[in-house]
Amino acid sequence: MLDKIFEMQTELNDYVFAKNKLKDKSGQDLNMSAIIAAVAENKVMANDLPNEWLVNYSKAMKEELIELDEELLWKWWSKDEIDMQNIRVELIDILHFLVSAMMCAGLDADKVFDIYQQKHAVNLKRQDTNYKKETKTEEDNRSIT
Secondary structure, three states: OHHHHHHHHHHHHHHHHHHOOOEOOOOOEOOHHHHHHHHHOOOOOOOOHHHHHHHHHHHHHHHHHHHHHHHOOOOOOOOOOOOHHHHHHHHHHHHHHHHHHHHHOOOOHHHHHHHHHHHHHHHHHHHHOOOOHHHOOOHHHHOOO
């Protein structure tokens, strides 16, 4: 299913790029393949496509998180109810931009799953070894590839 989500997100992004007549640095029509190819070619400087679109998707995720936060109730004494349908939609909006960002970082569905498994193991080990701020290092993350 994750493969299908990545495929659908690529189609949506390419549609949005075309609909808005977005171009890459050389004036060619922008598409996800160009961004992914730039990562593969190690074109990862500040003004290159991967960084440009990672910035865009990061900002979009932040805005969607704000929209999600606005749906949540923080007053524990309130008798209001949350709008679970809209909360779910906001979470999916975040997923759209997250998957897009993952592709801009050179990840596909298989690599996301692989890295997730590795990071999951690190997180479990951290819990088993009394993980805390004073002992935190990033050494355990450095082996994740």
